[in-house]
Amino acid sequence: MLSSVNSLSNASILIVDTGRKGEMRQCEALANACGLPWRFTKNDQIPPDEPTLILSFGRALRQAWRLKAAFGGRPLIIQLGRPRLKAPSELDLILLMPQDDYPEGPQTLHLNMPLNGADLSRPAIPADTTQGPVSVLLGGPTRHFSFSDNDAQVLLSRAERLAAATGTALRVVPGPRTPDHVMQIVEERYRQTPDRIDRRPLSTVLAESGRLVVTADSASLIADAWRTGKPTWLYPLPVRLPPVQRLKIMADRITPELRHTLIRRGWLAGGTDFSRWHRALVQQGLVRPLTEQGLKKPDWHMPFPIPDEELRACRDRVIALIADRKPASSRAER
Structure with missing residues (x-):
């Protein structure tokens, strides 16, 4: 027990x-939850002080692995999002995003919602009011979604x-990924009512909106909107299938x-x-x-209460890993 307390106090x-x-923001949410x-x-x-654990997201795993090696392989690695070409058994914990198509295992915890907007002090989604405007949170095209003029x-x-x-x-809220051709359509459509274009910070928009519309490309925005408790509407963008995704579909059919x-062997990224x-x-x-x-049910809203315990579950897994980690003196003796 004493060694577990010491491992946490020095972590x-x-x-x-x-x-x-x-x-x-997801990494910060998890780090803050761990206290x-x-x-x-x-x-x-390479920082001067050795960390107890390294948080990496997506492709940052490659850099995290180099950092782990720089500190003699001692730091734990917590990976958010599917690891690329690294066997899950080589990692201490993998927090899979809800869109990740990746096999379950002892090192994995598959989230139902990204950690954006998650708060330990709020274990359930609040029943918010629908007072305020309908705010459209614009995204943009990605490897997985297109966003044409017609879509806009x-x-x-x-x-x-x-x-x-x-x-x-x-209100229409442009985002950092919103392409110029979509913004031209927005500005032309609301030339006579320019106040409909809302360029304020996202936190302000979320707080003052009654309903939220999110484009399908952004998992982070979906989580941010959903955790407000305000009715969240999802606009389905056309899906793109990258070559790797096409190969995955073909392989799964066989x-x-x-x-x-x-x-699981680290030969494929998922x-x-x-x-x-x-x-x-x-x-x-x-x-x-x-x-x-x-749209046939414009007054739709979520049923309440809705539990939101995933950040706590992630925190508990991380803290358990640190507590079970052998003290530096024990590792040196080995």
Whole structure:
């Protein structure tokens, strides 16, 4: 017991900075939940003090592995998102994102929602009011989704209908990934009502909105919107299938266990399946699709209360790993 207490009191966290705000907010949420001192590192910088554990997200695992080696292999590695070409048995814990298509195992914890906006002090999603405007949180095209001019027009038309049906105002909130061609459509459409374009910080928009519309490309924004407790509507963008995803689908038609075996050996990186996750969210009643069918119930809202315990579960797994870690003196004796 005493060694466990000492291991926690002397523990620290190093976060590999990916430069992606949504990813880093999840790492920060987990580090803060653990109640341990933490810091960022980037550009292959090696800090002077050895961390107890390293948090890496996505492709940052490569840098995390180099840092682990620089400290004699001692720090634990907690990976958020599927690890690329690294056997899960080589990692201490893998926190899989909800869209990750990756086999379950003793080192994995598959999240139902990203950790954006998660708060230990709030174990359930609050029942919020629907007072305030309908705010459209615009994303943009990614490797997995396209975002055409027609998508922008259909999205705005449906959002306008939702606002009209609920007797509320409409606000359109551009994001850092929103392409110029979509912004041109937005600015032209609201040339006579420019106040509909809301460029305030996301936190302000979330607090003052009554309903939220999120484009399907951003898992982080879906989590941020859902955790407000406000009705969250999901606009389904056309899905792109990268070559790796096409190969995955072909392999699964033959023998899905073969692909999982290759992943467990670190020979294959795994894949993503956003559509499966989005369908699950709709089936669970956590979000509403902004489709013709979905608009038939404009006053839809989530059932309450809804538990939100995933950050606590992640924290507990990390703390247990640190507590079970052998003291430095014991490792030296071995």
